[in-house]
Amino acid sequence: MRNVAMSIAVAAAIILVDTADVSVPALSMSGTPLRVLASADASIPAWPLPSRRDLAAALPSAEGIGPTGYAIPADHPRPPLGRFKLTAYARPKGRARAITATGTSARAGRTVAVDPKVIPLGSRIFIEGIGERIAEDVGPGVKGRHIDVFLPSHPAATKFGVQRGTVSVIPPAGTS
Secondary structure, three states, X not given: OHHHHHXXXXXXXXXXXXXXXXXXXXXXXXXXXXXXEOOOOOOOOOOOOOOHHHHHHHOOOHHHOOOOOOOOOOOOOOOOOEEEEEEEEOOOOOOOOOEOOOOOEOOOOOEEEOOOOOOOOOOEEEEOOOEEEEEEEOOOOOOOOEEEEEOOOHHHHHHHOXXXXXXXXXXXXXXX
């Protein structure tokens, strides 16, 4: 930032001297200053900043602004498992916590119930339109290509209804 400010100040001084057509002192090897006349032909030193022609390529145009798609995480799953039926569930009424088949507390935004024959328990999965979740639970109605997404309340689960989405398993970190 300091270099940019210095470059702008030097350029402004050169332009000011150039337009004023005044003489400026310059140093000589003998120690006595020489007087140099700044004229309109004076060459301006090369800019450390890009020229205006280069800025058009560096800056986005107005129509290019805005998202053109969704960001895909670096560890995004490679091959999808296919389309799954998606339903939702919430903690049982009257119970303080919902305990999953893996022994953890079910949490909205993290827990899904799967068929362990299709998706192993503990797997991180990516559900299109929903995001990343962890296969932590099983359910009596969850068989085959069916995933039950844990939500914070029964009204939210009812509103979720039945959906379809593409599901992929995210490989563990450090593997390809």
